[in-house]
Amino acid sequence: MKKIITVSREFGSGGRTIAKKLAERLGYKYYDKELVEQVALESGFDAAFIAEHSEFAPKKSGLGFLFTAESGSPLTGGMSTADFLWCVQREVILKLAEGEPCVIVGRCADYILKDRPDALHVFIHAPLAYRIDHVLTHYGQSDVAPEVRLEDKGKRRSRYYRRYTGREWGMSENYNISLDTSLMSIDRCVDIIEEMVKQ
Amino acid sequence: MKKIITVSREFGSGGRTIAKKLAERLGYKYYDKELVEQVALESGFDAAFIAEHSEFAPKKSGLGFLFTAESGSPLTGGMSTADFLWCVQREVILKLAEGEPCVIVGRCADYILKDRPDALHVFIHAPLAYRIDHVLTHYGQSDVAPEVRLEDKGKRRSRYYRRYTGREWGMSENYNISLDTSLMSIDRCVDIIEEMVKQ
Secondary structure (H helix, E strand, O other): OEOOOOOOOEEOOHHHHHHHHHHHOOOOEEOOOOHHHHHHHHHHHHHHHHHHHHOOOHHHOOOHHHHHOOEEEEHHOOOEEEHHHHHHHHHHHHHHHHOOEEEOOOOHHHOOOOOOOOOOEEEEEOOOOHHHHHHHHHHOOOOOOOOHHHHHHHHHHHHHHHHHHOEEEEEEEEOOEEEHHHOOHHHHHHHHHHHHHOO | OEEEEEEEEEOOOHHHHHHHHHHHHHHHHOOOOOHHHHHHHOOOOOOHHHHHOOOOOOOOOOHHHHHOOOOOOOOOOOOOHHHHHHHHHHHHHHHHHHOOOOOEOOHHHHOOOOOOOOEEEEEEEOHHHHHHHHHHHHHHOOOOOOOHHHHHHHHHHHHHHHHHOOOOOEEEHHHHHHEEEEOOHHHHHHHHHHHHHHH
């Protein structure tokens, strides 16, 4: 029986829904935004700021970003804010893993907990067309076209992951199972993962 | 119902066994070494030579390889032998996909058939320790330590794949499902894939 499940997902693939259902079925704690709040509490930073910087590399917007998460600050002992947040987030995830059984969404938890034999690592993805449809249905229209939003999120997430883990985001070998949700119902995905958890 | 299944696998992960069982259960044709024979027939090259060069980049062994698969030849119209074999193999795979339902192991078939909506793409992997054990059990000892053999095969396969597809070998998004065989029995892996085929 696996005690910890990390769920990494492409934006719009339904990965979060799968993670939530899995936690409900297993009676495990569920950490997604809850994790951000914990990091906010421990770092003193604002939750919205953390949500933006705890999984994504900064947008490339000229000199602006030199003065935000990438620059050192007296608050963080000269460390860049992004590096400081990484350290706090890593500590929070390691601590959570020591506690009750849980499902953790994103935030490089697959890497941070890679050496725990009681952890199962899941990757959820889907083709772009499916994800565009999913985003429009669940999050509605925005000023930015969905394919642009998806591409931007994906690239920044990969960049963040590479920077802090040295690995390539989405490589099969980093997960025990990777599933394309466009071919199966969400519930069947949950079934399959649940079975692996219980092995 | 998917008509074609491509199975890509890490050496020693049990992927070939899964592919074979899947073909038996579904009553599909099975192409692995059979594919090499077909390429041999169509290219005029020796099957052993093809097996060595149809999935792996050449060993880096000094100037030697300049005069083997990487060099142009009058037999292949000046094209390098490796490129020529790629072209023949690609044609063979495209032709097989037009025929009876089948399971194809390796050989970049996931890439070659990526645009067919009737194809399901599977990636089978396992942690190194598991694969070492599998290799020793199924293939026995050899002069080269199993971890060296596995690493060499993996690197050459990735290099070959990158060269001819422009993609990274083993990225989850290139497959509909990726499974770590160390956590489940071979038969359960086959069950899960079979269910996806029948969706």
